Amino acid sequence: MRHVVLFAIFLFAGAGTIHWRRGWVLLAVLLIARILSSEAVARVNADLLAEREKLPLQRGQPLFDRALLPGFMAAMAALVACTAADVWRWHLLPQPGRALAALGMAIFLAGWWIITLALRTNAFAVTVVRHQPERGHAVVERGLYGRVRHPMYAGLVLELLGIPLWLGSTAGILMAIVPIALLFTRILVEERLLVRSLAGYDAYRARVRSRLIPGIW
Numbered sequence: 001m002r003h004v005v006l007f008a009i010f011l012f013a014g015a016g017t018i019h020w021r022r023g024w025v026l027l028a029v030l031l032i033a034r035i036l037s038s039e040a041v042a043r044v045n046a047d048l049l050a051e052r053e054k055l056p057l058q059r060g061q062p063l064f065d066r067a068l069l070p071g072f073m074a075a076m077a078a079l080v081a082c083t084a085a086d087v088w089r090w091h092l093l094p095q096p097g098r099a100l101a102a103l104g105m106a107i108f109l110a111g112w113w114i115i116t117l118a119l120r121t122n123a124f125a126v127t128v129v130r131h132q133p134e135r136g137h138a139v140v141e142r143g144l145y146g147r148v149r150h151p152m153y154a155g156l157v158l159e160l161l162g163i164p165l166w167l168g169s170t171a172g173i174l175m176a177i178v179p180i181a182l183l184f185t186r187i188l189v190e191e192r193l194l195v196r197s198l199a200g201y202d203a204y205r206a207r208v209r210s211r212l213i214p215g216i217w
Helices: 002-015 021-052 063-090 098-121 151-167 170-175 177-197 201-207
Strands: none
Touching: 002 021, 002 063, 021 098, 021 151, 063 151, 063 170, 063 177, 098 151, 151 170, 151 177, 170 177, 177 201
């Protein structure tokens, strides 16, 4: 729930008003998506939810992730606030039409769906990058992980693009490049850690060639 509250603060503070129908719709969809996703994940990976509620700085977390994870969180918060500010005050670029805005909501929901499937499949998909021997950390290759190595990040990319598109900010879509670039960087450095510390990951990487987009990257 606190994530939704923080999202609302950045959203409406950036807009400078609470009288924003699209903002409230997005907030309601986000709340419902989080509730449904949590329930779906809890049925199969209840302990994962507890792990993901821990602080973003943890023992065993490499130095690179101690910098990248807070940086990504800050970039995502800035994206929400700046998108709202652009819609209400800056007007940096022409707004996308209603059809594109509806597409943005569909993309946002698709991102949540992919993330939920990833969390149901991978009990080791904690928030921080670290080896988890105390939890029996092992390579997961079923479901979406049989197509791409980082499906949860793929879902996040869709969310980051869907938010400004639904809210009506073309400039916001361009701003999403910053947190997306941080995600791409995190994938590269995370894989170095997994190859080094997780048995079988290098062989998995050879079998599943795509990191994020099947057949592309």
